[in-house]
Amino acid sequence: MTKTMNERTLQNMDEVAAYKVPPARRLFSANHDEIIRGLTTDIYFIRTRQLLRHLGLDRTMVTAEVFASRPGILAGVEEVKNLLTGLPVEVWAVPEGSDIKEKEVVMRIVGAYDDFGIYETALLGMLASSSGWATAARKCREAAGDYPMISFGARHVHPAVAPVMERAAIIGGADGASCILGAKLAGQEPRGTVPHAVMLIVGDTVEVARAYREAMPPDAPVIMLVDTFKDEAEEALRLAEALGNDLQGIRLDTPSERGGVTPALVQEVKARLRQAGYPQVKIFVSGGITPERIIQLIAAGADSFGVGSYISRAPAIDMTMDIKEINGRPVAKRGRIPGLTGTTRMHRVL
Template sequence: MSERELKDLNDVKEFSITKDRKLFSATSEEIEQGLTTDIYFIKTREILEKLGHSDTKVVAEVFASSPGIVAGIDEALNLLKTKEVKVWALEEGAKIEKKEVVMRIEGSYNDFGIFETAILGTLANSSGWATAAKECKEAAGEKPMLCFGARHVHPAVAPVMERAALIGGADGASCILGAKATGQEPAGTVPHALILTVGDTLEVAQAYHDLMPENEPRTILVDTFQDEAVESLRLAKELKANLDGIRLDTASERGGVTPGLLKEVRARLDQAGYEHVNIFISGGLTPARIKEFDKLGASGFGVGSYISSAKAINMTMDLKEVAGQPIAKRGRIPGITNNPRLKRRI
């Protein structure tokens, strides 16, 4: 089958996946073809065509199941730009209420209905990630909060997740593609693997200082080989003013980063005259833990799984008008829902 939009079940039957496919994630072209849609939308398209309703004008509304931050609007709009439709939507990053309409589409359902699955999924996941990031950023206040969640999701959606986190309020993201998608540069230092390979934290720290661009903060992991306080003082003594900060990411097998550990490291650095050394914390952070560490002197936070595993804000698409007449399924109110916050986008 040629790379055109699916029209009927025969097109679905003719499509096959090649044996040399490396990833099972959908490409942009496959999403635009309708290959990620639920099969019942293809059946709907075929039946509407046979019954002579392919050009029937409808108004569809997308609403949220719970409050939060909406994200994914731009991707949804990109899917609709080639269609004969009018679209009203909220801005990316807007705060939304439960049941609020986030998007309204006017046109022939047979023209845009094939994208219902993709639009809802895009908005649902992105909004969930953005909302979780917003919660973490509010807990961090003025201190930097970076998204480190790419390793917890499939690589195909990692940049989507981290872009959503940035929309939600994260100050930076480690995923290269995710950061670039919002016009930012990726943020992060080095993994434990580098220190383990070299065999000495100080040697890595000195190499990082010598080799990395001047605008890169000199923040180094200190939990790989030695006691975190001892390693922090060792680095500070050698790098002095060149050491911007240390990062605590203690393994869960050793109890993770605890309030007691943070207090000790902060106190020992201060007592030795290294008040300028910041303490960046990562590993299992939640808004509650961020607030606790913030009070104890943490300087910044790297959040992974709390954002990447955030529950999606489920989205629903309802037809509210057909051929100019108000309509709705039972339990819903027929007719267009008033939301003055919606802006014409297409």
Template sequence: MAKLSNDSKLKGVKGMKDSFIDSLARVAGIRIDPKRKFYSATPEEILCGATTDIYFVRTHEILSELGLINTPVMAEVFCRREGVFAGIKEVMDLLEDKDVEVWALPEGSSMQGKEVVLRLKGPYGEFGIFETPILGFLASSSGWATAARLAKEAAGEKPVLCFGARHIHPAVAPVMERAAIVGGCDGASCILAAKLAGREPQGTIPHAMILIIGDTVKAALAYHRLMPPDAPRTVLVDTFKDEAEEALRVAEALGLGLTGVRLDTPGERGGVTPELVKEVRARLDQKGYNHVRIFVSGGLTPERIRVLSEAGADAFGVGSYISGAAPIDMTLDLKEVNGTPLTKRGRIPGETPNERLVKMK
């Protein structure tokens, strides 16, 4: 296995230098830098094997001693339930300089339960130690992408933005919101996530700004005056007064400049209900503000999205439903060893036919 390049030195871990972790001695030599800022793994730590399960290091060391580490194998990964396949870009980056052939579903594809989504061929030592991160990349991103797809399907043609970054560790928030875009979300609020997906971040304004300014209309006017022309003028209307009243006040102040009003009524006040959406829509229309869209957020699920959409909501900000989605379990099995079909009991040895797999590498 190739060692990490000199420009990939580990940060926050002592005793590893640029070494690939291929033995228990190297595991024992790992020392955590007391000045390390965060617990999340760096790209260098993932690439050197520091995020794998220990038994893969033991396996690597034993097979190396026996002269079997480069045994040709074929491995397949299957998903435990249906969903949206995501995370393959990170898998490919992990295996970029490895002597491994890769077949996989295209990212964003629908997958069926027990379907083979990834196939690897090459010397075991080239990828065996990375089984843990490979499965983790796919499991988490596929779970988030699947939740996003369900939210988007519920919304139909109406926009859905991912607002889930605040519910998850910041080190993986960009991964989550990028996966949400893969799953179908129209945008993300997390800056890095949107940039990774080739988009610009989207969002409205927080309650904090309105509270500090002291009045919703004053806050809306300040936003309208100070923000770039291409920033949508969507204003929260649930901070101080009745939502319908605030919606009209803001609409009167901004006129055609107002893009939309956002309803984010907390659960302590009953949350955003279909009745509230209908009332705000009706009152805006009665005053001639038909152009003002209603954006809703706060504890949204596909079921709530459907109901609120029918009531007149035009766009949705979805947070914890996506960020809290369970990973889709992925399982990797060796299916061939030295060119011979061979696997563990309960699995069928040899290549599993799947014409949907695409040669990636």
């Protein structure tokens, strides 16, 4: 007989003690099955399950509410819904991508506690991390206005969560993401240029650009790095002269050792391209981009941005789950108001 969702999870402390990490395991990140089994939960939720079963209270009907610690953009709702799909619970939530306030209830779960309590750790983490990343992306979106802004943050986080981060960035307002799976999860195709590695291996920026034009799909935009070998303005002009109208943009990613990408550098490259008859060449900037720098660089003439660590290092928006009703009776821990919180923002998602 096929096990139910509840039966597939860890049942008691004996099962926790019996679990051994397979010696052949290659990576440390939890896979989907391990998350669903409850192996990423805090141990006290297994203790709670065992205690409630011992007392015959495991089927107690409760309503739990999740609220946010600070304002931001809500993300992670779809993943929580997917985690809880198949359980006999109702889930209500504020729509993903919504602005949320401090202490606002963003999700409500109704069901027998034993059916979903084991997932408190996982669902709070999903909402907290994704909302933090989405909030940082929204700040960049607001700074960029109508200028394109792509998330480049995958290299700054563990690969197991990189797609989650990139998807959250798109929910927050990024136009796209470089991480393949992250973009695909958001219903998009990944976006990005080429790295310095190919420039260094080939040895010449123009040769790489010509090969790119020949080898890549026809719809792939030709946007080339210009800071690998020569002065950025000089390299930009070399590319423009070699490719003409086929060159759609140049990317400035000057390292901090050389002063990074400054507004003055953007102004100079822009002016030299214009003076040489290539005003159509756009300037894409990456490397240490923040909302404040986006505003400065737009004023200097930048056309689009790749944002990495500002999004990836964003602090999570801590989420808390409280039981607010037991068998229809209002309850709360000391310091909180018993009963359901009044809200008109949530709709049923499961």
